[in-house]
Amino acid sequence: MVGRNSAIAARVCGALFIGYCVYFDRKRRSDPNFKNRLRERRKKQKLAKERAGLSKLPDLKDADAVQKFFLEEMQLGGELLAQVNMRRVDHLPSVIAVCGQPQPLLQGLQQTPPPVFQMLLTTLPTISQRIVSAQSLAEDDVE
Known part of the structure; x- marks a missing residue:
């Protein structure tokens, strides 16, 4: 019952x-x-994504897209470092942010001029936050 x-x-x-x-x-x-x-x-x-420059960010769950993004951004960042264009160092922090093991990469980048390395370290938290917020926006847009 x-x-x-x-x-x-x-x-x-x-x-x-x-x-x-x-x-x-x-x-x-x-x-x-x-x-x-x-x-x-x-x-x-x-x-908002385009303004933040995040429209080109890969889906972090897709390993091939992350690897392609990593290689492209490393190449662009290396070219800009060779030109000593300090205003356009924003490619390297995004590479560090999506990298699975950033410690060896940071150790290699310590060989860059000190102002460039310092700029990388200061922009890394903001780039990482943008990537996290971009991923959350992409997941929220289910409608």
């Missing part, structure tokens, strides 16, 4: 939950500004 009552209660709760979902989904979809707000939100997120 108790099992039967709990089964009935579970069915009623399930039906109420599904009714709740259907009601609010219809209410949301019938809102005339829903699609406009959704487009605007996605456009803002895309612009």
Whole structure:
């Protein structure tokens, strides 16, 4: 008898939950500004990514994409270091941020001029934070 009552209660709760979902989904979809707000939100997120330079970041779960990104950024960073272009050293911190083992890479980069290495160390936390926030934005955009 108790099992039967709990089964009935579970069915009623399930039906109420599904009714709740259907009601609010219809209410949301019938809102005339829903699609406009959704487009605007996605456009803002895309612009924020482009401004931060994160549109080119790979999916960290895809090993091939991370490896390709790593090699490209290392090449660009090396070329810019050879030109001693200190304003464009932003490629190397992104390489360090996506690298699985950054310690050997940092040890190798210690051979660069001290101001360049110091700039790398100061920009590394902000680049790492941008990568984390970009990944969370990509995961949040499920709608």
